[in-house]
Amino acid sequence: MNEHQSVHELGKFHGESATYDTGLSASSSVGDTAFPFLEMGTSFVIGLAIGYFVKKSFKFLLLFLGLGLVTLFILESQGYFHVDDQVIQDGVSTGVDSFQNVVNMLKERLSNMELSSGAGAVAGFFAGLKFG
DSSP states (O other), rough: OOOOOHHHHEEEEEEEEEEOOOOOGGGSSSSSOOOGGGOOOOOHHHHHHHHHHHHHHHHHHHHHHHHHHHHHHHHTTTTOOOOOOOHHHHHHHHHHHHHHHHHHHHHHHHHHHHHHHHHHHHHHHHHHHOOO
16 A cells, blocks of 8 residues: 555445455465364375374373383382393383384375375374374
8 A cells, every 4th residue: 555545445444444355265365274284185184183193192102101110110129029121121122013013004004095195194194293
């Protein structure tokens, strides 16, 4: 708006406020929603939900594993029993391998969706891992 144009000339005057025609419809604006992931495709949202669930469940499992190990070490330091470190390492290694197999199975399943939606599902999965 330059110094010679008024609000009346640029837009339609409605009472106390002016409206301007920008040429954009309400549906063409991107990022106006509170949940931008709802504007993505269905496969992306499916992948996002699975990735989010996997990351949250892994954090939950790590919480219980850490709590159990701390309790185990405290009881060992009090002399209630002896803990073999190799058994703990083998158990944790087996658990990590099992979790990796589940994640690989989920990635494989998501990538086997239709070509265009499979890429969106895998992208959603990694986004869910990032935001989870």
